[in-house]
Amino acid sequence: MGEHxxxxxxLVVINFLVFAGTVALNQLSAFPQYAGGLFVVPEAHTTKYGLGVSTEGIFNTTVGNLSATYEIDVTPAGFVFLIWTVIYFWLLLAHLYALILLCRRNAVGPVYTTPPVLTTSFIVIYTLNLLANIAWLFLWDNQLIIYASAVLWFICLTNWIAFGLVHGSLYRHGPWMAQHAKVDLWMYRILWHNGLALYTVWSTIAALLNxxxxxxxEARLEMQLIVYIVLGCLSGILVLYFILExxxxxxxVRYTITIYPxxxxxxxxxxxxxxxxxxxETGYFIIVLLGTSVFCLVARLGLVIVRAVKSPLYVNNKVGDDPVLSYAA
Known part of the structure; x- marks a missing residue:
């Protein structure tokens, strides 16, 4: 029997705490007028501020205000940035599921180690990603645009690495899980795969905008050239990923479908x-890319449904009925 x-x-617990801190700081960045108040300590008729935080708070302004200040011709409408709420809520469910796994056992051992879908390398990369997310908030808030852009590209890169690691890990253990842990197999797909996909694709778009x-x-390039660079890169990534997936x-990535929405x-x-x-030129580019993304979404959903019926994964699964013996094999 496996041991803890x-x-x-x-690492799982530390990763969750870093995630919680990331979400908390992101929320404070949206309401900077309240950030300092969290550290207020009333004492008699005076007020003291802990940790050296001034009355104005730890952030100077909001991410949205700075996005409006540094607007370019491909900056989306403000409601789009509400996607951060969806991303963090989805990832919160994924983290809670990971914590629950620490308390569960199957026939082989602790569920989080048998099989070890959330590998050490994945957790470390993902934790570095979250720490970079926090660093970006302060760089952007202080209008250090070049440094903020560099860190956001680091966030994008580590997201794709983490995305690949968790998908590869689940695929390696998929045959055994399809036979002996089908619920956990789908929980990983729904929560971790699709949650990370949301975060990854949005961080890619955000990196391009930044x-x-x-x-x-900073470089003072012409706006039309910038439009070509941003939308051109997004188009290339979209089409390349659609072909590869x-x-x-x-x-x-059969059941990862949150990329295109x-x-x-x-x-x-x-x-x-x-x-x-x-x-x-910009108008045509926007319409074509919007239409292409809608096509990719519809086509992907259709392909997933057809393949799930006609060529399901692990159809030649030779894993035995005994979970212990088949896992050892």
């Missing part, structure tokens, strides 16, 4: 905010 792995359990801001306000990567939302927000006042 104290190091990995500690790059556009840096090119406009429906061919060589299908067995890994994020792109559709972002492009819809750009269309609503920018199309009426855009140049002819």
């Amino acid at each position: 792995n104290g190091g990995r359990a500690a 790059l556009g801001i840096a090119l406009r306000y 429906n061919t060589v990567l299908d067995r890994f 994020v792109v559709v939302l972002a492009m819809a927000g750009i269309y609503i905010k920018q199309y009426q006042h855009s140049t002819l």
Whole structure:
């Protein structure tokens, strides 16, 4: 029977605490006028502030205010940024599920180690990602645009690495889980795979927008060129990923479908905010990319349904009925 792995359990808990701190600071950045108040300690008729935090709080302004200050021709409408709430809520459910796994056992051992879907490398990369998320908040708040852009690209890169690690890990253990832990298999797919997909694709879009801001306000490039760079890169990533996920990567990402709704939302927000006042070239680019993202979404949903019926994963699963013996094998 498997034994507990104290190091990995500690990493799961630390990762959750870092995630909680990331969400808390992101919320404080949305309401900076209240950030300082959290550290207020009333004493008699005077008020003291702990940790050296001033009455104005730890943030100077909101992320949204700075986005409006450094607007470019592909900045989406404000409602699009509410996607952060969806991302963090989805990831919160994923983290709570990971904590629950620490308290469960199956026929082989502790569920979080048998099988070890959330690997040590995944947790470390993902934790570094969350710490970079916090660093970006302060860099952006202090209008250090180039540094903020660099950190956001680090967030994007570590997201894709974590995305690949957790998908590869689940695929390796998929045959055994399909036979002996089907509920957990789907919980990983729904919570971790699709939650990380939301976070990953939005961080990619945010990195491109931040790059556009840096090119406009630091490098002083022409706005039309920036539009081509941002939307061109997004188009390339979208089409490349669509091709890869429906061919060589299908067995890994078959049930990860939250990529395209994020792109559709972002492009819809750009269309609503920018199309009426855009140049002819920008307007065409926005419409074509919006249409392409909708097509990819519909096509992907159709392909997933068809393949789930006609060519289900692990159809040639040779895992035995005994969970202990089959896991050892």
